[in-house]
Amino acid sequence: MADKVEVNGTVVANEYAELRPEVSGLLTFLDVPEGKSIPKGTVIARINSADLEAQVNRSKVQLELAETTESRLKKLLDINGVNQADYDLAINNVNILKADIAYTQALIQKTIVKAPFTGVIGLRKVSAGSFVTPTSVIATMQQLSQLRIDFTVPEVYQKYVAKGNNVQVLLDQNSSQVQSARIIALEPQVNQSTRNITVRAVLNSGSTSPGSFVKVYLSASDKSSILVPANSIIPEAKSKKVVVVKDGKAAFTNIETGARQADFVEITKGLNVGDSVVVSGVLFVRPDAPVKVRSVRNLRVVTK
The missing domain is CATH 2.40.30.170 (Efflux pump adaptor protein, beta barrel domain)
Incomplete structure (x- = not known):
């Protein structure tokens, strides 16, 4: 059975993702092809980053001047025209400006919303020109x-x-x-x-x-199981029994049951294949009393 x-x-x-911006700002670009599949890395939206781009340009101008100063001091250092501390200060200034540019460019990347994986994009939740925050859902992808x-x-x-x-x-x-x-x-x-x-x-x-x-x-x-009709089982306070006919006499056998079907019950312990179980007249049977079998039925039940 x-x-x-x-x-x-x-x-x-x-995969599932809610597309949200990492920073707050004005939505200057929005491209949400609703219900269509888009590849990973496709730009979905852009937040206004004009101030950050201006900061990068400013840092690049300062870096150009700092690198020129460092180059001049290096030539002077080679002929002992300047001390080592002044040159180290110029090198440090160049490195600081490079780090500032990298940091600002990272902030600019946060203003761009890209597809995290290849998938189908859902319905657009906002419009271009809206002010969005990290809690704003632009769309969903699956x-x-x-x-x-x-x-x-x-x-x-x-x-x-x-x-x-x-x-x-x-x-x-x-x-x-x-x-x-x-x-x-x-x-x-x-x-x-x-x-x-x-x-x-x-x-x-x-x-x-x-x-x-x-x-x-x-x-x-x-698995293969032994099933008996439900009306052949005698329930007791702490056990269940069936009547088995052995050598023409009734034998009350303790059993354990498993799965229950509509008319049949699985016997997990107490019976063996080939045993003859009393189905009708159970109430009239006494232990070790002679039993007269009037009819025998072979039951084969297949349950799925």
């Missing part, structure tokens, strides 16, 4: 090349969700067609509130939108 566990899952994009499925399963089924195993995913609730997904990672810690473990799988085929609700089917077990 195959015991399948049905859990809820959510479709997750392979990579749809390898969709992932995130789902949770009870910790009792943790041994059945090993990395590399496949699960079945129902993408369309109106269709019975399922797709295969491969488990790529498991959350190492069980949630203490729900006692569930989070699992992530990669969809091998099929397509859908990130955030969609899906059904995930997990094969918890696949």
Whole structure:
């Protein structure tokens, strides 16, 4: 019998990012091709950086003068026309101006918003000319090349969700067609509130939108089992029993049960293949009393 566990899952994009500026300022350039795929590094937006560019130009002019001064002092130092301290001060001034230029250029880079990866860009949230801050979302980007499925399963089924195993995913609730997904990672810690473990799988085929609700089917077990009709089990305070016919007499046997179907119950301990179990007239049977078998039925139940 195959015991399948049905859990809820959510479709997750392979990569997801909210495009935000690193600095505050006026939006002077905006290019958001809504719903289209763009390559990594594409410029999405620019923030006004005129003041920073002017600062770079100013530092470059100062650097040119500082390098000229350093070159002159170097020639004088070679003929002992100036002391070493004056020359070291000129070298230090050149290095400071170079560092200032690099710092200002880094600030200019922060005014440019680029695509962090190749993916599909979403809807534009702002317009050119708007004043934006680091909390402003310009647009969102998602990579749809390898969709992932995130789902949770009870910790009792943790041994059945090993990395590399496949699960079945129902993408369309109106269709019975399922797709295969491969488990790529498991959350190492069980949630203490729900006692569930989070699992992530990669969809091998099929397509859908990130955030969609899906059904995930997990094969918890696949084994040969002994099933008996539910009405043949005698429940007691601390145990369960069935009546087995041995040598023409009734024998009450303690059993342990497993999975329960509509009309049948799995027996995990207490019965062997070939045993004859009393199905009807159970209430009239006494231990070690002779039993007259009126009819025998061979039951073969296949459940999936």
